[in-house]
Amino acid sequence: MPRSISRRAVLTGAGGALALGVGASVLDVRTSAEAYRHYVEDQRAALSGPSDARALVRYATLAASGHNTQPWRFRIGPDEIAISPDTARRTPVVDPDDHHLYVSLGCALENLVLAAGASGQGTNVGISEDGQTGASVTLSGTVTPGADDAAMFDAIPHRQSCRALYDGKSVAAEDLAHLKTASQVPGVDLVLLTERPQINAVRDLVISGNEAQLADPAFLRELKDWLRFSPKRARETGDGLYAAASGNPALPEWLGRIAFDLVFKAPAENDKYARHMDSSAGVAVLSAVSEGPAGWMAVGRACQRFCLMATALGLKTAFVNQPVEVAGLRPQLAEMSGLSGRRPDLVLRFGRTSQVLPFSARRPVEAVLVA
Numbered sequence: 001m002p003r004s005i006s007r008r009a010v011l012t013g014a015g016g017a018l019a020l021g022v023g024a025s026v027l028d029v030r031t032s033a034e035a036y037r038h039y040v041e042d043q044r045a046a047l048s049g050p051s052d053a054r055a056l057v058r059y060a061t062l063a064a065s066g067h068n069t070q071p072w073r074f075r076i077g078p079d080e081i082a083i084s085p086d087t088a089r090r091t092p093v094v095d096p097d098d099h100h101l102y103v104s105l106g107c108a109l110e111n112l113v114l115a116a117g118a119s120g121q122g123t124n125v126g127i128s129e130d131g132q133t134g135a136s137v138t139l140s141g142t143v144t145p146g147a148d149d150a151a152m153f154d155a156i157p158h159r160q161s162c163r164a165l166y167d168g169k170s171v172a173a174e175d176l177a178h179l180k181t182a183s184q185v186p187g188v189d190l191v192l193l194t195e196r197p198q199i200n201a202v203r204d205l206v207i208s209g210n211e212a213q214l215a216d217p218a219f220l221r222e223l224k225d226w227l228r229f230s231p232k233r234a235r236e237t238g239d240g241l242y243a244a245a246s247g248n249p250a251l252p253e254w255l256g257r258i259a260f261d262l263v264f265k266a267p268a269e270n271d272k273y274a275r276h277m278d279s280s281a282g283v284a285v286l287s288a289v290s291e292g293p294a295g296w297m298a299v300g301r302a303c304q305r306f307c308l309m310a311t312a313l314g315l316k317t318a319f320v321n322q323p324v325e326v327a328g329l330r331p332q333l334a335e336m337s338g339l340s341g342r343r344p345d346l347v348l349r350f351g352r353t354s355q356v357l358p359f360s361a362r363r364p365v366e367a368v369l370v371a
């Protein structure tokens with residue numbers, strides 16, 4: 001057989017094998033996306049009536065957390081549930097002082113308190129020392145939650161960080177007022193920016209922050225560690241940032257890791273953030289009066305309440321924290337939010353959209369309980 005034909009035959013064979021391999025991988029992604037959907041739906045099953053401590057903990061774990069690290073542990077006592085930081089889940093590059101870690105604890109704490117109330121149990125929250133070791137929730141007496149707390153509790157399984165394009169329409173003044181009152185937590189200020197020039201100014205800071213972060217190899221390495229490109233991997237780990245939950249295609253894990261290196265670049269990401277900000281009805285900036293773990297947990301509680309009330313009102317929310325994560329941008333954000341001299345803790349955009357994205361996964365309750 002002539003040499004050229006035999007080489008072509010070999011190449012065709014190799015190409016066919018590769019195509020088969022990719023085809024099988026894509027099919028595998030489709031099948032595991034279905035299994036993933038069932039897994040996250042089970043985790044979000046609604047609580048009803050009096051609930052035991054494990055059920056309350058499951059609801060707590062549905063809270064937001066930076067990079068979906070879920071940096072929490074729970075200890076169940078006779079009349080108490082303690083929540084403490086899981087420092088093995090730190091993200092030292094994006095969050096060198098554990099700010100996001102304690103905010104995330106606060107988000108989970110708020111879900112826990114709302115879930116206990118909805119199951120008729122009163123709560124007393126104790127913060128240890130300066131908050132460094134977390135918080136404890138003592139369950140005592142019986143309560144009937146008010147209308148806002150009941151609505152926020154109902155919203156817990158439906159809330160998600162929705163990184164989609166919103167519809168660009170403004171939010172009614174009474175809904176904005178409702179968001180503000182529902183998010184009130186002592187020691188935390190919430191500023192809503194809804195004028196287009198204000199949103200544009202925050203957009204420009206988000207883009208500056210994004211430029212700085214994507215130019216930092218350590219930031220990219222840490223982010224990639226927490227990305228889950230395939231539904232199979234997202235389900236296996238029960239944590240991290242599932243690509244499809246951010247509106248990106250689900251891919252075989254190996255292909256996603258290659259695509260990330262090739263495609264995840266500042267110009268395209270900046271453009272996406274600009275469109276996201278332009279489509280939003282407003283921006284929320286949260287800031288604690290006191291800096292440190294206790295203040296950051298309080299911010300987390302207010303943030304979770306904000307996101308839950310937004311969900312109850314049919315609104316979507318997404319964090320755009322670049323201007324607080326890149327420390328040099330904080331003073332400008334503080335100034336434009338009327339918080340000069342303070343550290344702004346969190347930035348979220350909000351609005352409406354009909355786009356539906358998959359929920360992110362959680363680890364099972366057993367994985368977050370300590371004896």
Ligand SMILES: Cc1cc2nc3c(=O)[nH]c(=O)nc-3n(C[C@H](O)[C@H](O)[C@H](O)COP(=O)(O)O)c2cc1C
Pocket residue numbers: 062063064065066067068099100101103104107159160161162163240241318319320321322359360
């Ligand atoms: C303190 C904190 C910081 C966050 N920062 C960002 C962020 O900058 N960008 C982003 O897209 N999501 C951010 N998130 C959202 C998380 O990625 C999200 O909560 C997590 O993936 C779980 O998904 P869920 O909120 O849909 O349940 C942050 C969440 C918290 C609590």
